[in-house]
Amino acid sequence: MIVASGLTDFVRDALDLQVQVDAIGLGAVFALMAVGIGLVFGVMRLVNFAYGQLIMAGAFALAYASDRDWPVGIGIALCFAVVLALSLAMERVVFRPLRSQSAAVMLIATFAVAFLLQSIALLWFGPLGKTATSLVELNRPVAVGGVEIRKITIVAIVTAAVCLLLLVALLNRTSIGLHMRAAAIDFPTARLLGVRANLVSTVAVLIAGVLAAVVAVMLTVQFPTVTPTFALQETILVLAGVVVGGMTRLLSATLGGFFIGYVSGLLGGALPSSQSQYLPSFLFGLVILVLLVRPDGLFTRHRGLVERV
Amino acid sequence: MRARRAAVELLAPAMLVVLAGVIGAFVSQTTQIYFITALISVATVVAIYVFVGNSGVLSFGHISFFAVGVWAAGVLTVPEQEKPATMPYLFDFLSSTTVGNVPSLLIAGAVGGVFALLVGLPLMRLSGLAAGIATFAVLGITNNILRYYEKIGPGLNTFSSVPETTDLLQATIGAVLVIVAAFAYQRSRLGRQLRATREDPAAARAVGVSIYRQRLASFALSGFLAGFAGGLYIHFIPINVDAVYLDLTFITLAMLVIGGTTSLWGAVVGALFVSGLDSFLGETEDGMTLLGRTIDLPSGSRIVVVSAVMALVLIVRPSGLTGGREFSLPSLARLRPAEAAK
Numbered sequence: 001m002i003v004a005s006g007l008t009d010f011v012r013d014a015l016d017l018q019v020q021v022d023a024i025g026l027g028a029v030f031a032l033m034a035v036g037i038g039l040v041f042g043v044m045r046l047v048n049f050a051y052g053q054l055i056m057a058g059a060f061a062l063a064y065a066s067d068r069d070w071p072v073g074i075g076i077a078l079c080f081a082v083v084l085a086l087s088l089a090m091e092r093v094v095f096r097p098l099r100s101q102s103a104a105v106m107l108i109a110t111f112a113v114a115f116l117l118q119s120i121a122l123l124w125f126g127p128l129g130k131t132a133t134s135l136v137e138l139n140r141p142v143a144v145g146g147v148e149i150r151k152i153t154i155v156a157i158v159t160a161a162v163c164l165l166l167l168v169a170l171l172n173r174t175s176i177g178l179h180m181r182a183a184a185i186d187f188p189t190a191r192l193l194g195v196r197a198n199l200v201s202t203v204a205v206l207i208a209g210v211l212a213a214v215v216a217v218m219l220t221v222q223f224p225t226v227t228p229t230f231a232l233q234e235t236i237l238v239l240a241g242v243v244v245g246g247m248t249r250l251l252s253a254t255l256g257g258f259f260i261g262y263v264s265g266l267l268g269g270a271l272p273s274s275q276s277q278y279l280p281s282f283l284f285g286l287v288i289l290v291l292l293v294r295p296d297g298l299f300t301r302h303r304g305l306v307e308r309v
Numbered sequence: 310m311r312a313r314r315a316a317v318e319l320l321a322p323a324m325l326v327v328l329a330g331v332i333g334a335f336v337s338q339t340t341q342i343y344f345i346t347a348l349i350s351v352a353t354v355v356a357i358y359v360f361v362g363n364s365g366v367l368s369f370g371h372i373s374f375f376a377v378g379v380w381a382a383g384v385l386t387v388p389e390q391e392k393p394a395t396m397p398y399l400f401d402f403l404s405s406t407t408v409g410n411v412p413s414l415l416i417a418g419a420v421g422g423v424f425a426l427l428v429g430l431p432l433m434r435l436s437g438l439a440a441g442i443a444t445f446a447v448l449g450i451t452n453n454i455l456r457y458y459e460k461i462g463p464g465l466n467t468f469s470s471v472p473e474t475t476d477l478l479q480a481t482i483g484a485v486l487v488i489v490a491a492f493a494y495q496r497s498r499l500g501r502q503l504r505a506t507r508e509d510p511a512a513a514r515a516v517g518v519s520i521y522r523q524r525l526a527s528f529a530l531s532g533f534l535a536g537f538a539g540g541l542y543i544h545f546i547p548i549n550v551d552a553v554y555l556d557l558t559f560i561t562l563a564m565l566v567i568g569g570t571t572s573l574w575g576a577v578v579g580a581l582f583v584s585g586l587d588s589f590l591g592e593t594e595d596g597m598t599l600l601g602r603t604i605d606l607p608s609g610s611r612i613v614v615v616s617a618v619m620a621l622v623l624i625v626r627p628s629g630l631t632g633g634r635e636f637s638l639p640s641l642a643r644l645r646p647a648e649a650a651k
Contacts, residue, residue, distance in 0.1 A: 047438065094620060101627045103438070104367045108566045111559050112620040119612035232555075236449070243442040280453040284446035291446075292431050295439040 013270035017147045023265030025153035027258040028160035032215050033238040034257020035167065036208035038250050041242075042184035043204040045103060046095060049110040051212060052235025053117035054090075058083040058216030059226040060121060063130035072134045080213040086117070087209030091202055099201070121228040129227035132220040139221060152221045159214060164254070167207065171250075176203055184250075237264060240287045246297020255299045260287075314637065319492045321636035322577040323485050326351055329581060330481030341477060343591070347584035348480035349541050351577055352487040354564045356534035358576035359491050360527045361565060363500055365507035366436055369558055370444030373451035374425050374532040376553035378417035378539025380455060383468045386413045386544070391470040398459040410474040414483075414540040421536015422529050429528040433521055448558060456550045467549040475544035483541045487534050491573055494530060503527050507571075563619050569629025574636040582630060583615070590614050 013019060033051065040048050061082040065075030094113055098106050138155060141148040171177035176199075182190040183200045191197050219231060238257050245256015263286065267279055290298055326348065333344030357371045385408045387395065392404045408416065432443050456465060463469075475483070494500045503523040505513040510520060542548070560583065568579020590611040622630070 094624065097624045098627060104570070105566060105623060105627045107367070107441075108563055109620055109623045112563060112616045112623065115556075115559055116613060116616040116620065119616060123610060123613060236445070240442050240446060243438050247438060277457045278453060281450045284449040284453075287446045288432070288443050291435060291439045291443045295435050 009272070010270050016269070019266060019269035021147060021149055021153055022269055023262045025150075025156045026265035027262035028157045029215055029218055030234070030238050030241060030261025030264075031254050031258035032160050032163060032211050033234065034242045034245070034254050035164065035250065036211040036215075037238060037242050038247065038253030038257075039167075039180075039204050040095075040208050041247055041253070042250055043180055043187075044095060044099060044106075044201050045187075046098075046106045047103065047110065047239065048208070049107060049235070049239070050090065050114040050117060051208070051238075052231040053114045053121075054083050054086055054209065054212040055216045055219065055231040055235070056121060056226070056228065057086055057117060058213045059132065059220045059230050060125060060130065062134070062216065062220050063132035063226045066132045066134040067130060070134075075132075075134055076217060079216055080210070083213040083216065084206065084209045087205050087212070088202070091205040095201065095205065096198065099197075118228050118232075125226075125228065127227065129225055129230070132224050132226055135217070135221045136224055152218065155221075156218050159218065163211060163214060170207075176200070180204060237261070237283065240284070244287055244290045244298055246300035248297070248300060252297050252299035256297065259298070315496065317638055318574070318635045319489070322492075322574050323488050325577055325581065326484045326488060327481060330477055330484075333477050333481075343584070343588035345475065345477055345480045345545055347581055347588070348477075348484045349475070349538060349545060350561070350564065350584045351484040351580040352480075352538040352541060353535065353561050354568070354580040355484075355487045355491050355573065355576045356531055356538050357561055357565055358570070358573060359494060359534060360524075360531035361562075362570050362572065362576065363495060363503045363507065363527055364524050365571075366524065367441045367562075368444045368528075369441060369562070370428065370447040370451075371531065371535045372553055372558040372561065373448045374421035374535040375539040375542070375557070376451055376455060376550075377424050378421045378536030379468075379543040379548065379553055380462045380539075381420040381536070382413040382417040382540035383471050383543040384462050385416060386410065386472055387468075387470045388472075395466070395469050396459070396463050399462075400460050403461065410472065410479075410544065413544075414537055417540030418533045418537035421539065422533030424536070425532020426525070426529040429525045429532075433524040433528060448554070452550060452554045455553075463549070465550060468543060468547045471543055471547060473544060473546075475541050480541060480545070483537070487538065488573065488577065490530070490534060491576075494527070495573065499523060499526055560615075567619060567622050567629055569631035569633035571633035572631055572635045575629050575631040575633055578631055579629065583619070586618060587611065587615055 033055075037048055037051050040046055040051075058079040061079040062075050065078050070078075090113060094109055095106075098109055138152040139150055141150050142154075143149075171181060179190070179195045179200050180203065182193070182195055183197070187197070190200075215231075219234070220226060223230070237260050241256040241258075241260030242253045243256070245254070245259060246252035260283065264279070264283055267282055268276065271279060271282075294300075329344060329347060329351075333341050333348075336344070353375060356375075357368070360366070360371070361368055384396065384399070384403055385406060387407070389405065389407050392399060396404070428447050432440065432447070435443055455462060458464070495504070502513070502518045503526075505516075505518055506520045506523055514520065539553070561580075564579040564583045565576055566579070567583060568577070569575025594611055626632075
């Protein structure tokens with residue numbers, strides 16, 4: 001009986017419009033991160049664990065600007081500049097030389113880059129970090145149909161939608177997009193047919209960088225305290241979400257990212273406080289369950305290639 | 310000839326570890342800490358190697374087996390009269406039981422092994438990225454539960470009053486034991502079958518090797534050794550839950566990859582190399598004189614340099630310092646046309 005009433009409470013809270021809107025907002029941000037990770041994976045077969053540290057660097061750029069009372073526009077420009085410069089450096093120094101290596105080596109290398117960036121931030125800004133306050137007013141709620149929605153939630157959903165539409169247009173309507181799709185399907189053959197490998201991977205990393213900067217702006221509005229571990233937890237969840245959704249296609253990866261953000265927001269909003277400290281366990285348990293049932297991803301159409309002898 | 314080569318493959322890593330232990334006996338008390346840390350790292354990395362190296366499947370979950378080993382050995386060896394003060398919410402059977410040093414290490418191993426077996430039962434069906442993320446999820450869950458569930462340990466607090474029984478001798482013996490176990494496993498029928506699945510899954514299945522069963526056996530053994538290493542660690546320094554999470558996972562995997570994932574020799578060399586580098590930088594943070602020059606790095610720069618060096622090693626030598634090969638004496642080395650062609 002207690003379980004049943006707990007469950008009904010949970011369902012009632014989860015269906016609450018407020019919780020739903022917040023969960024969708026979180027899902028939108030996670031979806032953007034998933035696109036950034038999925039795009040690079042698609043072209044280079046590289047799982048970029050250091051993606052969260054790019055976002056962290058962008059957030060520190062915003063905090064740096066807000067510390068000096070620079071206008072918001074300059075802060076955002078600085079954030080984009082820092083993230084894009086770091087992305088390019090990462091691609092040139094680490095990803096490119098390792099392109100032909102096994103997935104494990106590349107993943108460990110991005111691990112190393114992640115810890116490098118994190119420890120530099122620790123050295124530079126200290127464990128308590130800095131505060132970015134210039135955009136905090138976006139946290140104010142507006143009332144829409146009886147529901148209090150924070151402005152940032154609306155901004156996040158709209159931005160995510162616009163970014164995704166632009167990306168779809170880029171991938172489907174331009175020749176570089178065509179090259180990227182070809183590289184994602186079969187990199188060696190695409191190269192034989194004249195796709196320039198370095199250009200394609202640079203563009204993929206740049207787009208991922210733009211998305212990281214966008215995410216950095218939106219996350220600093222919601223969590224203004226920027227520490228060296230900023231966005232680390234989110235990145236881990238998104239990585240899990242991307243694999244759960246299915247890494248082989250960008251769409252399924254994006255849906256996976258949205259899905260885990262949405263579920264995370266839902267559980268966070270609806271779990272009673274005595275259990276909310278175990279939220280990561282619930283999420284990771286769900287991840288394991290889905291992977292056991294559908295190892296190739298929740299949103300993939302067919303099973304992956306079976307062993308070819 | 311074959312027996313001699315096998316002996317060399319075991320003796321080289323074991324002697325290297327013993328050598329580290331012997332050198333450690335002649336240095337100052339403060340420097341000795343670095344040697345003990347390095348030896349425990351060897352035990353941990355070799356434990357991970359037993360699964361990751363032989364199966365070729367990446368696991369991020371091994372630090373959770375290490376962590377339950379830490380918890381088991383730590384909780385069980387705190388003297389009974391201290392337990393109510395440091396861990397007031399323990400289950401009765403935990404707060405009323407206290408065991409000695411060696412039993413606690415074996416229990417730590419057993420808990421790690423059983424946990425790995427239970428986790429492996431469903432998870433070993435997965436491979437590739439799905440396996441990586443699923444083992445990562447295990448790490449996340451383990452950490453989350455150890456952090457907040459105070460009936461099985463100190464929760465967020467640091468362990469206190471755990472007897473510090475891991476000295477240089479115990480660390481050396483522990484590391485050698487783990488190496489011997491790993492060697493015995495990789496020479497055994499089971500180990501060979503697992504490595505066959507790593508090299509060519511289809512061919513291995515065709516000759517009747519069950520990938521699932523071989524991976525599971527290796528995962529459980531690997532979990533046992535990781536739990537044992539965790540037991541060694543908690544008897545060395547008091548730690549809390551944050552010490553057995555992402556950082557340790559990263560550094561141990563990096564040690565393995567830097568040494569060379571596919572050989573026992575690589576695991577040992579990688580662990581000692583990275584530990585040595587880390588200790589050296591730790592010293593320079595306090596100011597150190599080398600070749601007549603004083604080096605004084607700002608504190609906290611150690612991790613910066615270590616991760617930069619790791620990235621560099623991976624870029625320059627992606628197959629690791631040892632190239633993933635076992636140690637062999639120069640006179641025994643042969644031309645390996647198959648590998649040259651690859």
